[in-house]
Amino acid sequence: MSEQPERNEEEVRKIMIVDDEPDILLYLDTLLQDHGYRVIKAESAEEAWDKLREDKPDLLCLDIMMPKQSGIALYKKLKTDPYFKDVPTIFISAFSTAKDFTGRGFRKLVPDREVPEPEAYLEKPLNISSFLSTVQENIE
Amino acid sequence: MDQVELKNWLHTQLMEKVPTNIAIIDRGFKIVEANRRFENTYGDWRERHCFEVYKRRSSPCTNCVASQVFADGKPRVNEEEGIDINGKPSYYVVHVEPVQAEGGAIPYVIEMSNDVTEQRMMQQEHDIIFDRVPCYISVLNRDMTVVRNNELFRQRFGDALGKKCYQIYQHSEETCENCPAMRTFADGQVHTAYKTGKDKSGRTVYYYVNTAPLSRGGDGTSHVIEMALDLTETKVLEQQLKQSFDFQENLINSAIDAVMAVDSEGTINIFNPSAEKLFQRKAEEVIGKNILDQFVPKQFIDTIANDGDSLLLRETWVTDAEGNQVPVRFSGTVLKSGGKYLGSSAVFQDLRQRKQLEQEKLEAERMAAVGQTVAGLAHGIKNVLTGLEGGMYVVNSGMKKNDMELTQKGWNMLQNNIERITSYVKDFLGFARGREPHVEKTDPNAVAREVVELYKDKTNQLGIELKADLQPDIALANMDAEGLHSCLTNLVSNAVDACEMSDKEDCEINIKSYEKEGTIYFEVTDNGHGMDYEVKKKVFTTFFSTKGTSKGTGLGLLVTKRIAQEHGGRVEVDSEEGKGSTFRLVFPRERLPDITGNSNKEDNQ
Numbered sequence: 096m097s098e099q100p101e102r103n104e105e106e107v108r109k110i111m112i113v114d115d116e117p118d119i120l121l122y123l124d125t126l127l128q129d130h131g132y133r134v135i136k137a138e139s140a141e142e143a144w145d146k147l148r149e150d151k152p153d154l155l156c157l158d159i160m161m162p163k164q165s166g167i168a169l170y171k172k173l174k175t176d177p178y179f180k181d182v183p184t185i186f187i188s189a190f191s192t193a194k195d196f197t198g199r200g201f202r203k204l205v206p207d208r209e210v211p212e213p214e215a216y217l218e219k220p221l222n223i224s225s226f227l228s229t230v231q232e233n234i235e
Numbered sequence: 236m237d238q239v240e241l242k243n244w245l246h247t248q249l250m251e252k253v254p255t256n257i258a259i260i261d262r263g264f265k266i267v268e269a270n271r272r273f274e275n276t277y278g279d280w281r282e283r284h285c286f287e288v289y290k291r292r293s294s295p296c297t298n299c300v301a302s303q304v305f306a307d308g309k310p311r312v313n314e315e316e317g318i319d320i321n322g323k324p325s326y327y328v329v330h331v332e333p334v335q336a337e338g339g340a341i342p343y344v345i346e347m348s349n350d351v352t353e354q355r356m357m358q359q360e361h362d363i364i365f366d367r368v369p370c371y372i373s374v375l376n377r378d379m380t381v382v383r384n385n386e387l388f389r390q391r392f393g394d395a396l397g398k399k400c401y402q403i404y405q406h407s408e409e410t411c412e413n414c415p416a417m418r419t420f421a422d423g424q425v426h427t428a429y430k431t432g433k434d435k436s437g438r439t440v441y442y443y444v445n446t447a448p449l450s451r452g453g454d455g456t457s458h459v460i461e462m463a464l465d466l467t468e469t470k471v472l473e474q475q476l477k478q479s480f481d482f483q484e485n486l487i488n489s490a491i492d493a494v495m496a497v498d499s500e501g502t503i504n505i506f507n508p509s510a511e512k513l514f515q516r517k518a519e520e521v522i523g524k525n526i527l528d529q530f531v532p533k534q535f536i537d538t539i540a541n542d543g544d545s546l547l548l549r550e551t552w553v554t555d556a557e558g559n560q561v562p563v564r565f566s567g568t569v570l571k572s573g574g575k576y577l578g579s580s581a582v583f584q585d586l587r588q589r590k591q592l593e594q595e596k597l598e599a600e601r602m603a604a605v606g607q608t609v610a611g612l613a614h615g616i617k618n619v620l621t622g623l624e625g626g627m628y629v630v631n632s633g634m635k636k637n638d639m640e641l642t643q644k645g646w647n648m649l650q651n652n653i654e655r656i657t658s659y660v661k662d663f664l665g666f667a668r669g670r671e672p673h674v675e676k677t678d679p680n681a682v683a684r685e686v687v688e689l690y691k692d693k694t695n696q697l698g699i700e701l702k703a704d705l706q707p708d709i710a711l712a713n714m715d716a717e718g719l720h721s722c723l724t725n726l727v728s729n730a731v732d733a734c735e736m737s738d739k740e741d742c743e744i745n746i747k748s749y750e751k752e753g754t755i756y757f758e759v760t761d762n763g764h765g766m767d768y769e770v771k772k773k774v775f776t777t778f779f780s781t782k783g784t785s786k787g788t789g790l791g792l793l794v795t796k797r798i799a800q801e802h803g804g805r806v807e808v809d810s811e812e813g814k815g816s817t818f819r820l821v822f823p824r825e826r827l828p829d830i831t832g833n834s835n836k837e838d839n840q
Contacts, residue, residue: 119625125628189615
C-alpha cells in the first residue's frame with residue numbers, strides 16, 4: 096500500500112488536515128495514512144490552532160469555508176507567526192477555482208503583502224495522484 | 236353852451252369814460268394830465284414823473300418808449316411791468332402817441348395803457364403747465380418744424396427748435412408713415428398714435444402722441460400742437476410681464492409631466508401637450524369646459540371643495556380617452572391669494588415607463604440570482620462528489636486492509652453524500668421552479684406571529700429565548716403571505732443555528748417589525764456566533780453553508796432573497812463575528828406588487 100520508503104519513527108512526516116466536514120477528514124486521513132504520513136485532524140480553525148501548538152506539522156491541508164473562523168483567517172495568523180510561518184500550506188476547497196486563489200485573486204482576499212501566497216491550491220473533488228504529488232513536493 | 240364849450244365838455248367826458256388809463260407826459264417826463272382811471276390805478280400823479288408813478292423809480296427807465304416817440308414822432312406799443320397803487324405788480328400794454336404842435340415839435344406824448352395783469356398771470360400759469368405737464372409738448376408748423384417745445388421735451392429730446400419733428404423723435408430724415416400731425420394739418424381734427432422713437436442719447440422711447448390743430452391768424456390750421464405721453468416704463472414692464480408669461484407658458488408646454496389648471500369657476504384654462512398625450516384628448520376639446528372631474532382623482536375634487544391646500548398621491552390611476560388605466564404620480568395644488576380661491580392646478584407624472592423599468596430591473600435581479608444559484612449549485616455538487624470519491628476510497632482502503640470498521644465508515648460516507656445530493660436536487664428544483672406568488676392584502680405582523688409560534692417549542696428545548704417586538708399599527712400590505720412566511724422561517728432557522736454554534740449560555744433571537752417612511756422592515760437578530768468577512772461576502776451569492784453536512788444546502792438565504800425581490804424589496808445583513816447577526820427584510824410599500832388576479836387596479840398610495 097505504502098508508496099513511500101520506510102522511515103524511522105522520527106522521520107515520519109506529520110500533516111495536519113483542517114476541514115469542518117467529517118467526511119473529508121476521514122477521506123484525507125485514510126488516504127494520507129495509506130501513504131505513510133501521520134495525520135493530525137482538526138474540525139475547525141480554532142481546534143487546529145490549539146493542536147498546532149502542541150505538535151507542529153510538516154504540512155498543512157486547509158479548507159477555506161468553515162463555521163466561525165475561516166481557513167484564510169487561520170492562514171494569515173500562521174504566516175505572520177515566526178514559529179509557524181515556514182509550514183507549507185495547501186488550500187483545498189470547492190468554493191473557488193485556483194484563479195481566485197493565486198496572484199491577483201489571492202491579493203484581493205489578503206491584501207497584506209506580508210502574507211505570502213499558499214504553496215498550492217487544490218480544488219475539490221480531488222485528483223488523488225496530483226494531491227499526493229503536491230503533498231510530496233511541498234513536504235521535503 | 237356854445238359849440239366850443241360843448242366840444243370841450245365832451246372831450247373831458249371822453250377822457251374820463253374811455254376804458255383806458257390815460258396820462259399825458261411832457262418832455263421832462265412829468266405827467267401833466269391823467270384821467271381818473273389812471274389815478275385810481277397808480278395813485279396821485281400831480282407834479283410827478285411818469286417813472287415815479289408807473290414803476291416807483293427815481294430815474295427814467297432804460298429803453299424808455301416815450302423818449303423814442305419824442306425823438307422820431309412815431310407812435311409805439313409796448314408791454315410794461317409797473318407797480319400799482321396797492322404795491323402789486325401790474326402788467327400793462329401801453330400805446331404811446333405823439334402830440335404834435337404846429338411846426339412839428341412834440342411837446343407831449345399821450346400814454347394810453349390797458350391793464351393785462353390777469354391775462355399775464357394766466358399766461359404764466361399756462362407756461363408752467365406747458366413746461367411741467369408730464370408730456371412732451373411741441374408746436375409744429377406746416378413744414379413739420381418745431382417752433383415751440385416744453386421743458387420736459389427739451390430734457391428728453393434736447394433743444395429742437397427749428398428742427399423737423401421726425402429728426403427729433405425718430406433720428407430720421409423722412410416723415411413717418413401715418414403721421415398724426417400731418418393728418419391734423421389735413422383735416423383739422425385731433426389724431427393719436429402709438430409710436431416708438433429715440434431720445435437725445437439714443438435710448439428707445441415709447442410714447443402715445445396726440446395732435447391737435449392750432450390756428451394762428453384764423454386761416455385754418457396753421458400749426459399743430461403735439462402732446463406725447465411717455466409709455467416707456469409701462470412698456471418695459473409690459474415686456475417683462477410678457478417675457479415672464481411666455482417663459483411660463485413655454486415651461487408648461489414643454490414639461491414632460493402633464494399639467495392642467497382651472498380658474499376659480501372650474502373652467503379648464505391650461506392643458507399642456509403632455510396632458511394631451513397622457514389623456515389622449517386635444518387641448519381645444521378641453522379648454523373652456525368645466526370638466527376637471529374627468530381628469531383628476533376624486534380626492535382632489537374633495538380637497539378643492541373642502542378648502543384644502545394640496546394633494547399628493549404617489550401612485551394613482553387616471554383614465555385616458557380610450558378607457559385605459561394609466562398609473563401616475565399626482566400632485567394637485569389649490570391656488571389662493573389672500574385667502575381668495577383663484578383656481579387649481581394639477582400635475583401628473585406618467586409612471587408607465589418607470590413601472591416598466593422597475594419590472595425589467597426586478598427581472599434582471601432575478602436572472603442574476605438564478606445565475607449565482609447555478610454557480611452555487613456547482614460548488615455544492617463538487618462537495619458531494621468529493622464526499623462520494625472519499626467514500627469510495629475509504630471503502631476500498633478498508634477492504635484491502637480487511638478493516639471492517641473503516642469499510643463501514645466508507646459506506647456511511649457514500650450514503651450521506653447520496654442523501655445530500657438528493658436534497659440538493661429537491662431544494663434546487665424548488666428554487667428554480669419557484670412558486671407563483673399569491674399576493675393579497677396581508678397583515679405583516681400576523682405572519683411574523685405565526686413564525687414565532689412555529690419556533691416557540693424548538694427554541695424552548697434548545698434554551699434559546701425567542702422574543703417578538705412588533706409595531707402594532709402597521710397597515711395591511713400587498714404581500715404573498717406564504718412567501719413572507721418562508722423568508723422569516725429561513726431567517727429564524729439560521730438564527731437558531733447561529734445560536735447553536737455559539738458557545739454562549741444565554742442566546743436570544745428577536746423578531747422585530749416596524750414601518751418607517753412608507754417602508755416596512757422585519758429584523759431577525761441573534762446574539763449567536765456572527766459571521767466573519769469571507770462568510771458575509773458569500774452569504775447571498777452561492778449555495779453557501781457553514782453548517783456542515785447535516786444542515787441544509789445553503790439555499791435558505793437565496794430563497795429569502797428571491798422572495799424579497801419578488802416583493803420589490805431586499806435583504807440586508809449586519810453581522811459581527813462573535814457578537815451575532817441581524818438580517819433585515821426591507822419592503823418599500825410603493826414597490827409592492829399588485830394583488831394577484833385583480834386586474835382592476837386600485838390606488839395604493
